[in-house]
Amino acid sequence: MxxxxxxxxxxxxxPLERRSPLEPAGAYHRxxxxxxxxxxxxxxxxxxxxxxxxxDVRALLADNRLSSDRTHPxxxxxxxxxxxxxxxxxxxxxxxxxxxxPEHSAPRRMVVNEFTVRRINELRPRIQExxxxxxDAMLAAGPGADLATDLAMQVPANVISELLGVPLDKxxxxxxxxxxxxxxxxxxxxxxxxxxxxxVFMDELVTLKERQPSEDLLGRLITRNRETGVFDHELLVGMxxxxxxxGHETTSNMIALGAIGLLLRPEAVAALQAEPSLVVxxxxxxxxxxxxxxxxxxxxxxxxxxxGVTIRAGDGVMLSLxxxxxxxxxxxxxxxxxxxRGNRHHVSFGYGIHQCLGQNxxxxxxxxxxxxxxxxxxxxxxxxxxxxxxxxVAASINGVYHLPVTW
Ligand code: HEM
Numbered sequence: 539m540x541x542x543x544x545x546x547x548x549x550x551x552x553p554l555e556r557r558s559p560l561e562p563a564g565a566y567h568r569x570x571x572x573x574x575x576x577x578x579x580x581x582x583x584x585x586x587x588x589x590x591x592x593x594d595v596r597a598l599l600a601d602n603r604l605s606s607d608r609t610h611p612x613x614x615x616x617x618x619x620x621x622x623x624x625x626x627x628x629x630x631x632x633x634x635x636x637x638x639x640p641e642h643s644a645p646r647r648m649v650v651n652e653f654t655v656r657r658i659n660e661l662r663p664r665i666q667e668x669x670x671x672x673x674d675a676m677l678a679a680g681p682g683a684d685l686a687t688d689l690a691m692q693v694p695a696n697v698i699s700e701l702l703g704v705p706l707d708k709x710x711x712x713x714x715x716x717x718x719x720x721x722x723x724x725x726x727x728x729x730x731x732x733x734x735x736x737x738v739f740m741d742e743l744v745t746l747k748e749r750q751p752s753e754d755l756l757g758r759l760i761t762r763n764r765e766t767g768v769f770d771h772e773l774l775v776g777m778x779x780x781x782x783x784x785g786h787e788t789t790s791n792m793i794a795l796g797a798i799g800l801l802l803r804p805e806a807v808a809a810l811q812a813e814p815s816l817v818v819x820x821x822x823x824x825x826x827x828x829x830x831x832x833x834x835x836x837x838x839x840x841x842x843x844x845x846g847v848t849i850r851a852g853d854g855v856m857l858s859l860x861x862x863x864x865x866x867x868x869x870x871x872x873x874x875x876x877x878x879r880g881n882r883h884h885v886s887f888g889y890g891i892h893q894c895l896g897q898n899x900x901x902x903x904x905x906x907x908x909x910x911x912x913x914x915x916x917x918x919x920x921x922x923x924x925x926x927x928x929x930x931v932a933a934s935i936n937g938v939y940h941l942p943v944t945w
Contacts, residue, residue, distance in 0.1 A: 549585055552578035552856065559929035560828065562860035566590050570865055575847045578856065586614040586854030590861035592868035594845055598857055600890035604836035608636045614835045614854025616934055633776035635892060642891055644768045649895060652755050658898040665903060668696045669910045682921060686941040690793035694786045697903060702778055703754025704743065712739060716786055740778040744771060785896050788830055791937025793907050796824035799875060801920050806877045810912055819880030821904045826884035827875050830935045832860040834888060859885045917945045
């Protein structure tokens with residue numbers, strides 16, 4: 539980054555340049571040191587603030603003067619296509635992730651019990667079965683597999699189907715549509731069509747469960763809803779869609795990035811094989827080191843003074859998770875990947891009222907996937923050079939489309 543680019547009057551171009559899709563933008567180091575809250579110009583032409591220090595990002599994620607209302611015309615967008623895609627996803631924003639206080643509290647309270655450690659632990663045996671089935675299929679067809687499509691995309695889709703109570707005979711339809719949303723060559727039109735079909739699907743699923751009570755997440759929400767009236771039918775459909783979208787591509791890409799992180803470091807793999815209990819802390823390190831979201835966007839609802847800067851009401855704010863997770867002030871030796879670190883103060887699951895609802899589930903999926911892979915395919919390795927992997931960098935979620943491996 540040039541000296542001129544650090545001129546406070548000159549907005550930086552967002553997204554900042556990255557030398558490698560596995561590393562955050564090189565400029566973050568200097569920004570954290572010299573200009574931790576900077577002006578950026580977004581691909582939509584909007585101007586916004588970019589926040590890079592761990593302490594500031596956490597403070598602002600927890601600051602309810604910042605809004606998550608993505609339907610607001612001034613909400614900062616990472617790409618023009620986001621507006622179009624967002625419209626296609628119907629009521630998702632109204633379900634939870636786009637709500638501010640006080641509206642956010644009641645629906646969050648309604649679903650939070652479904653994601654406690656205890657509740658998620660009940661899913662452990664079934665998640666292990668799902669992972670074993672995928673590994674069996676890989677071993678039967680191998681050596682050689684695409685870890686992204688054969689495992690990383692399959693496991694979360696199956697887990698969400700299980701969680702929401704998608705009937706077995708509907709799972710293929712459900713999975714095909716979710717894959718269209720995740721595939722690299724899907725056009726925005728195809729994604730919008732798939733999103734619409736999934737909305738209709740979820741609508742029918744909720745209607746079915748309203749008629750026939752069931753012992754799954756949606757069934758329980760419907761029962762509780764009859765007592766409290768927090769969700770109407772439309773909001774339940776929106777919640778089901780949100781859980782699908784929030785829980786699927788996120789976890790898939792995290793599995794893939796975590797696998798790359800490990801496979802690039804034979805010494806880390808050896809340490810985990812010698813001491814399998816380290817898998818739990820290695821998951822935190824994968825999350826910290828390879829966050830799937832580089833930034834969380836927000837819109838200021840009031841003036842906010844922070845770090846000598848005044849963010850004005852109406853300003854867009856981009857909170858960099860990628861930069862925070864590498865801030866030496868939050869993590870000693872931050873640029874070293876250390877499976878023993880076990881620090882859970884990273885912000886890869888966000889922070890504040892919107893902190894990831896599904897984090898216990900995501901952690902468990904990751905833990906089961908990596909323990910199983912390390913045990914059942916101990917010689918797993920990348921089948922191509924890391925530079926040749928098809929990374930998804932322009933998309934809002936970091937990850938890979940394919941991950942050829944062998945053993
Ligand atoms: C490694 C996987 C995952 C990562 C890195 C991740 C990350 C995040 C982040 C950063 C947020 C905060 C969004 C914001 O502040 O605007 C979030 C929210 C959320 N996540 Fe996750 N997520 C993951 C997996 C899951 C799973 C498995 C589920 C559920 C099945 C889930 C459900 C949600 C929901 C419902 C929200 C919105 C919470 C609210 O607004 O109150 N996530 N996630």
